[in-house]
Amino acid sequence: MADVDLATVVALLDDEHTRSILTATSDQPLSANELSEHCEVSTSSIYRRLDRLTDADLVGERTRPRSDGHHERVYVSRLHRFEVTIADGELRWDLDRERDSDDVADQLTRLWGKF
Numbered sequence: 191m192a193d194v195d196l197a198t199v200v201a202l203l204d205d206e207h208t209r210s211i212l213t214a215t216s217d218q219p220l221s222a223n224e225l226s227e228h229c230e231v232s233t234s235s236i237y238r239r240l241d242r243l244t245d246a247d248l249v250g251e252r253t254r255p256r257s258d259g260h261h262e263r264v265y266v267s268r269l270h271r272f273e274v275t276i277a278d279g280e281l282r283w284d285l286d287r288e289r290d291s292d293d294v295a296d297q298l299t300r301l302w303g304k305f
């Protein structure tokens with residue numbers, strides 16, 4: 191799990207497109223091209239945001255097979271909950287991430303190894 195500080199998380203969540211990436215990928219894994227269409231920004235802008243989200247361990251990468259026999263990289267939100275509390279003269283924050291689940295490529299590798 192990446193060590194991330196409060197300022198980094200707040201800066202990431204302050205960006206409208208980053209929030210859109212997180213919410214869209216919490217519903218289903220999406221490619222950078224799909225996210226570009228969803229967020230209505232360039233693919234290069236999506237990749238910059240995905241790099242920052244990946245560095246903070248708030249987005250994970252998976253492999254998705256395509257119907258043409260190839261595969262593509264898709265992204266999934268790992269952010270489950272972010273909470274800030276101020277009480278008794280202290281600011282506390284907590285970040286919960288989703289547990290990583292295997293992508294299709296990992297599952298196929300394990301299955302193939304059983305033969």
